[in-house]
Each structure stands twice: as C-alpha cells, then as structure tokens.
Amino acid sequence: MFYHRCVVANQRYQAQLVLPEIGIDGQAKLAAAKVLCVGCGGLAASVLPYLVAAGVGEIMLLDDDIISLSNLNRQILFTEQQLGEYKAKVLAARLTQQNPTVQINWDLSRFNLETGLPIVAGYDLVLDCSDDYATKLAINFCCARLAKPWVYASVLGWDGQVALFSLQNREQPCYKCWQIKAPQATASCSVSGVLGAAVNIVGSYQASLALQALLGNFAQANRLFIFDLWTLEQQQFELAKRQDCVFHGDNLIHEWTQPLLNWAQLANLANIRLIDIRTLAEWERGHLPAAEHITIGRLIAQAPQLFTLEQTLVIYCNQQSLSLLAVENLRHLGLQAFVLNGGYQAAIQQIQQQQ
Amino acid sequence: MKISLHGFGSMRALRGIGFEFVAPLTVREFRAYLQTQLSIKPGFSELVILLSSCAFANNEQVLTEDTLLNKDQLLNVLPPVCGG
Numbered sequence: 036m037f038y039h040r041c042v043v044a045n046q047r048y049q050a051q052l053v054l055p056e057i058g059i060d061g062q063a064k065l066a067a068a069k070v071l072c073v074g075c076g077g078l079a080a081s082v083l084p085y086l087v088a089a090g091v092g093e094i095m096l097l098d099d100d101i102i103s104l105s106n107l108n109r110q111i112l113f114t115e116q117q118l119g120e121y122k123a124k125v126l127a128a129r130l131t132q133q134n135p136t137v138q139i140n141w142d143l144s145r146f147n148l149e150t151g152l153p154i155v156a157g158y159d160l161v162l163d164c165s166d167d168y169a170t171k172l173a174i175n176f177c178c179a180r181l182a183k184p185w186v187y188a189s190v191l192g193w194d195g196q197v198a199l200f201s202l203q204n205r206e207q208p209c210y211k212c213w214q215i216k217a218p219q220a221t222a223s224c225s226v227s228g229v230l231g232a233a234v235n236i237v238g239s240y241q242a243s244l245a246l247q248a249l250l251g252n253f254a255q256a257n258r259l260f261i262f263d264l265w266t267l268e269q270q271q272f273e274l275a276k277r278q279d280c281v282f283h284g285d286n287l288i289h290e291w292t293q294p295l296l297n298w299a300q301l302a303n304l305a306n307i308r309l310i311d312i313r314t315l316a317e318w319e320r321g322h323l324p325a326a327e328h329i330t331i332g333r334l335i336a337q338a339p340q341l342f343t344l345e346q347t348l349v350i351y352c353n354q355q356s357l358s359l360l361a362v363e364n365l366r367h368l369g370l371q372a373f374v375l376n377g378g379y380q381a382a383i384q385q386i387q388q389q390q
Numbered sequence: 391m392k393i394s395l396h397g398f399g400s401m402r403a404l405r406g407i408g409f410e411f412v413a414p415l416t417v418r419e420f421r422a423y424l425q426t427q428l429s430i431k432p433g434f435s436e437l438v439i440l441l442s443s444c445a446f447a448n449n450e451q452v453l454t455e456d457t458l459l460n461k462d463q464l465l466n467v468l469p470p471v472c473g474g
C-alpha cells in the first residue's frame with residue numbers, strides 16, 4: 036500500500052520532481068509544509084490551485100464572507116449555483132477534489148490582531164489573499180512577531196503588487212516599512228474595480244514566491260513586484276527596513292495593539308490624559324470627569340507639542356468614529372493613543388451604573 | 391537638477407511630468423512639493439490625496455522619506471493597492 040502511494044505520488048508530481056530546485060527533497064518539504072491562507076476571494080482562487088497541485092501538505096482557508104454575483108469576474112473557481120454559500124467552504128471542497136492528498140481545512144474566523152497570533156503560530160507561511168489594509172497589517176504584525184514568512188499580494192484595477200516578506204530577523208523589512216500610511220478607500224476593489232486577469236498574474240507570482248519560501252529559497256524575498264496590466268509593464272524594487280518602523284522593536288507597542296479601552300479600564304492606567312474632541316458646545320453641556328477639551332483639528336495639527344511619548348492618551352467623541360480617526364493619526368506619530376469604547380454616551384452610562 | 395516622474399496604476403497620469411530644483415531635497419519634501427504643484431492643476435485633486443500614501447522608488451529600490459534627491463533622476467510613483 037505504501038509502495039502504491041509512493042508510485043502514485045511520483046506520477047502526480049513527476050513534472051516538478053525533475054526540476055533541480057525541487058527534486059525528492061523539495062517535494063518532501065512541500066508535503067510537510069503547512070500554509071495559512073487569509074481570504075478566499077480572487078487571489079486565493081489564483082494562488083491556491085497551484086499550491087494544491089504542487090502537493091503542499093496542509094492548507095487552512097480563513098474567510099467569513101459569502102459568494103456574491105459581483106465576485107465572479109475575478110473569483111473564478113465559484114459558480115452562479117454557489118451564490119450565498121461560504122467562500123471558504125466551497126473553495127475547500129473544490130481544492131480537495133483537485134488533489135485529495137492535500138489536507139484542506141477551512142474556518143469562518145476573521146483574522147485580526149486579536150485572533151491572528153495563535154493562528155499564525157501553527158503554520159509555516161501565510162498567504163495574504165485579503166482585500167483590506169487592516170488585515171494586511173494584522174498579518175504583518177503577527178508574522179513579524181513570530182518570524183514567519185508571508186506573501187503579500189494586492190490587486191486594483193489593472194495593477195498588481197506582490198512581495199515575499201521573509202521576516203527571519205528584525206533587520207529585514209516588513210510591509211509597514213514601505214506602506215507607511217493607510218491607503219484611501221479608493222484603493223479597494225469595491226470602489227475602483229478590478230480586472231480578473233490582473234488578479235491571476237499576481238496570484239501566479241504569489242504561488243511561485245510561496246513555493247520558493249517553502250523550499251527554503253528566499254532569494255526573491257523583500258522585493259516589491261509591480262504589474263500594470265494596461266501597459267503590460269512590470270518592475271521590481273528592493274525594499275529596505277525603515278529605521279523607525281514600530282514592527283521591529285522589542286516594544287511593539289501602540290500602533291497595532293487593540294485601540295479600544297472601556298471606561299472601567301482607565302482606572303488601571305498611569306500617566307493618562309483623557310481628551311474630549313467633541314464640539315465646544317457639546318463639551319459645555321457636559322463632559323467626563325478629569326477630561327480636557329481639544330478640538331480634533333488642533334489635536335492632529337499640534338500633537339507633537341501637546342503630548343509626550345510617556346503619556347497614555349484616551350480620546351473620546353460622541354460615539355467613536357471621530358476618535359478612531361484621531362487615534363490613527365496619533366499612533367502614526369508613535370504616541371500611545373486609545374479610543375474610549377462607545378464614546379461619551381457609553382462612558383456616562385457606565386458611570387451611572389457604578390453609582 | 392531635474393526629477394522626472396513615472397507613475398504606475400492610478401498614478402499613470404504623472405508620467406512625463408518633471409520638475410527642476412536648484413538644491414537637493416528629501417523624498418518627504420518632494421512629496422509635499424508635488425502635492426502643492428498638483429493641487430493647482432485641474433483634474434489632479436484625487437491624485438493629490440492618493441500621493442500621501444504612495445511610495446517613491448528609483449529604478450532599483452523603494453526610497454525612504456529621508457532619502458536625499460540630489461541628482462537628475464527618474465522617480466517611480468507606486469500607488470497604494472489594497473484589493474484582492
């Protein structure tokens with residue numbers, strides 16, 4: 036039986052076993068590898084069939100989204116009959132059919148800063164098939180923390196980008212070293228559109244980089260590959276570590292720790308400044324004890340003069356959308372800033388309950 | 391010193407645009423200068439916003455904000471791309 040399985044495996048992978056970069060040893064590395072794929076949309080549909088075909092041992096698919104008609108121009112493994120079904124589940128079934136020797140698992144969990152670390156710890160490599168900046172940052176954070184390689188990919192319009200971040204030590208660049216600021220909403224597919232063929236070419240590069248990393252080859256790591264499918268240009272650029280990137284220090288603080296604090300948690304914090312960024316009229320009608328009033332415009336424009344790195348800044352508005360914006364800006368400056376969860380209204384309710 | 395631009399993707403409209411400078415400047419300063427120049431050009435308002443999250447690269451590497459631009463060169467403008 037064992038002999039039979041070996042013969043079947045050799046036949047299945049014959050065309051890549053003869054590649055000097057793979058061979059028997061490389062194939063064994065692929066078979067032992069465990070890969071986490073975050074997102075099951077267009078990129079996943081392009082990259083995963085190649086990893087499954089190549090005989091990667093185990094793949095976990097994470098996505099909580101369902102298939103919709105507007106996905107089908109680029110998420111080419113889904114059909115109209117599957118509309119409304121979970122992407123991860125459908126993709127897992129499809130990939131298992133393609134190569135039953137690969138262990139395919141799926142889960143509807145969302146990948147974020149809170150859930151990510153224990154998940155990533157169980158895998159050798161992460162594929163970024165997500166379509167939003169927050170998820171890419173969460174992957175970067177977890178992989179930097181755990182020194183796990185990941186393959187970033189993004190597509191928009193006719194354009195694509197892909198890069199393997201090796202993260203084997205703190206001197207190697209990460210995603211945040213290069214993508215310093217959050218892209219605007221126009222940088223997402225739902226706003227600016229996307230061409231299926233662009234997704235496919237990026238997915239092929241992503242698959243090649245992933246397989247190389249699993250084989251232990253990082254020669255192409257830490258380079259950004261860019262494609263413009265309209266002009267048919269492609270170019271690559273070396274990425275360098277940014278000296279002040281917060282992802283590489285011992286003190287991976289502020290920027291990607293959970294930004295929300297509840298009113299009750301404030302009592303445990305030292306050196307705190309509680310800041311009300313609502314309008315002056317709202318402030319005068321009532322505000323939280325020990326708070327100070329600073330308009331959001333002044334807060335952002337004069338932050339370096341107003342605050343120090345040692346202070347813990349807790350920002351509140353009426354709910355929390357404006358405070359999130361303020362905190363994002365403050366954290367970008369390296370300040371320890373948090374949003375008061377639920378804003379003024381929620382805090383008032385908590386204070387009343389305590390009394 | 392002349393800095394010429396080569397935009398990718400949503401920054402394609404910047405191709406062929408160039409600026410003369412008499413003194414060296416950092417990438418950060420160049421970005422701010424470019425935003426000011428484009429903000430007075432009709433039809434470029436969206437690019438001005440996008441520019442704040444673009445990266446600049448020479449033909450070999452992505453440049454940090456503190457990189458000094460001190461000779462004639464082509465700068466690639468790499469827009470943020472965040473879809474999948």
Ligand SMILES: [Zn+2]
Nearest residue numbers: 209212280282
């Ligand atoms: Zn970094």
